[in-house]
Each structure stands twice: as C-alpha cells, then as structure tokens.
Amino acid sequence: MFDRVATRYDLLNSVMTAGLHHSWRERAVDRAELSSGDSVLDVCCGTGDLSLELAGRVAPDGHVIGCDFSEPMLDLAREKATARGAAGVRFEWADALSLPYDAGRFDAVTVGFGVRNLADLDRGLREMTRVLAPGGRLVVLEITQPTRPPLSTFYSLWFDRAVPRLGAFSGDSEAYSYLPESVRGFPPPLRLAEMMDAAGLERIRWTVLAGGIIAIHSGVLGP
Numbered sequence: 001m002f003d004r005v006a007t008r009y010d011l012l013n014s015v016m017t018a019g020l021h022h023s024w025r026e027r028a029v030d031r032a033e034l035s036s037g038d039s040v041l042d043v044c045c046g047t048g049d050l051s052l053e054l055a056g057r058v059a060p061d062g063h064v065i066g067c068d069f070s071e072p073m074l075d076l077a078r079e080k081a082t083a084r085g086a087a088g089v090r091f092e093w094a095d096a097l098s099l100p101y102d103a104g105r106f107d108a109v110t111v112g113f114g115v116r117n118l119a120d121l122d123r124g125l126r127e128m129t130r131v132l133a134p135g136g137r138l139v140v141l142e143i144t145q146p147t148r149p150p151l152s153t154f155y156s157l158w159f160d161r162a163v164p165r166l167g168a169f170s171g172d173s174e175a176y177s178y179l180p181e182s183v184r185g186f187p188p189p190l191r192l193a194e195m196m197d198a199a200g201l202e203r204i205r206w207t208v209l210a211g212g213i214i215a216i217h218s219g220v221l222g223p
C-alpha cells in the first residue's frame with residue numbers, strides 16, 4: 001500500500017493537514033533534544049521530511065539514517081535530499097520490526113506517523129529502544145483521537161468522510177480508508193506511554209497538539 005501511495009503521499013499530507021504537518025515535525029524534533037554531532041535513526045521515514053529536519057539539527061558533524069521498508073518511499077526521500085543539498089543523511093531499507101543496527105548505536109530514534117502501521121507495536125518499540133545508546137531519546141509523533149466535542153465531531157467528519165473521499169479522488173480509496181481505521185485501532189496516549197515503559201524507556205511524557213489530533217511521546221533509555 002505504501003509503495004502505491006508514495007508519489008501522492010507528500011501532496012495528500014499537505015492537503016489533509018492544511019500544511020500543519022511541518023510544524024508538528026519541528027515540535028517532534030525539538031523533543032529529541034539533539035546536539036550537533038549526534039547520530040539519529042528515523043524509523044518509517046517515508047519520503048524523508050522528518051529525517052531532513054533532523055539532519056539540519058545535527059549538522060555539521062552529525063548523521064541521520066532514515067529507514068523504511070518501501071523502496072518507492074525511499075527513492076523519493078533520496079531525491080528530496082539531493083534536491084535540497086542535504087548533507088549527513090542517508091536513506092536505507094529496513095524493517096522496523098527487525099532493525100539491522102547494533103544495540104546502543106543512536107543518540108536518538110524518531111518515528112513520525114509510523115508506529116500506527118506496525119504489525120506488532122510492542123516489538124517495534126522494543127527494537128527502537130534496543131538501538132538507543134544509554135541516555136538516548138525515543139520520540140514518537142502520531143495521530144491520535146480527540147475525545148471532546150466539538151473537535152471529536154469535526155475529526156470524525158473529516159477522517160471518516162473527507163479523508164477517504166480525498167483518497168478516492170487521488171485514485172486510491174483503499175489506502176485512505178485504511179488511514180482512519182488505523183487511527184481508531186491505535187492505543188490512546190496513556191496506553192502508548194505504558195507500552196513505551198514496558199519497552200524499557202524512562203521519563204516518558206507526551207504532548208497533545210492541534211486540539212487533540214496529534215500526540216508527541218518521548219522517553220529516555222536509562223544509563
């Protein structure tokens with residue numbers, strides 16, 4: 001499915017979020033508390049927007065790896081990096097459920113709008129925690145469900161009616177019916193925090209943005 005939607009992904013992201021996804025990514029990167037020279041892994045990197053934001057924060061001496069299991073997404077990320085002249089970032093194939101990186105390798109791991117899609121969320125969180133260095137930060141940016149009206153009502157109209165129609169208009173109704181379904185099936189913020197705790201992280205906190213539509217979780221791997 002992600003291979004199929006790759007070429008339309010950026011445009012639909014901007015239309016569906018009215019361009020707000022860029023500021024959400026910036027907020028998520030802030031939570032990774034990066035310094036120049038840090039080494040960062042961006043899991044489920046898609047077309048690379050979050051990875052490129054990270055690369056700017058760790059420049060000039062740091063490194064970012066964006067990984068994903070969709071080659072069409074990775075190709076678009078590589079083209080974007082080249083077009084922007086981004087340095088210190090590379091994109092490579094990896095399955096988030098079995099990351100091909102040594103334990104303790106990264107100062108920070110991020111995942112933007114990715115964990116909701118994992119077939120085994122606990123396993124994905126354990127893998128991301130495994131590759132963190134002691135003191136390293138995991139940041140999870142994800143869509144969440146507002147619980148209070150009027151936003152919960154608007155959200156339901158937007159996600160259940162408008163998003164699948166936009167998807168159909170773009171030629172892939174299945175992929176954009178999957179989107180609201182995957183959000184509904186995803187754990188609420190407190191439960192996700194508990195799962196991060198179970199994966200071995202400490203100092204877990206989360207911020208809810210955009211009236212309850214977006215959650216940014218972070219946790220630290222203890223020394």
Ligand SMILES: C[S@@+](CC[C@H](N)C(=O)[O-])C[C@H]1O[C@@H](n2cnc3c(N)ncnc32)[C@H](O)[C@@H]1O
Pocket residue numbers: 002003043044045046047048049050067068069070073094095096097111112113114117118119
């Ligand atoms: C909704 S996109 C998010 C892309 C990007 N992080 C962003 O912020 O726009 C989800 C991405 O997760 C990837 N993905 C889903 N499951 C994966 C897995 N098990 N391993 C690696 N990538 C995965 C998909 O290929 C897709 O590119």
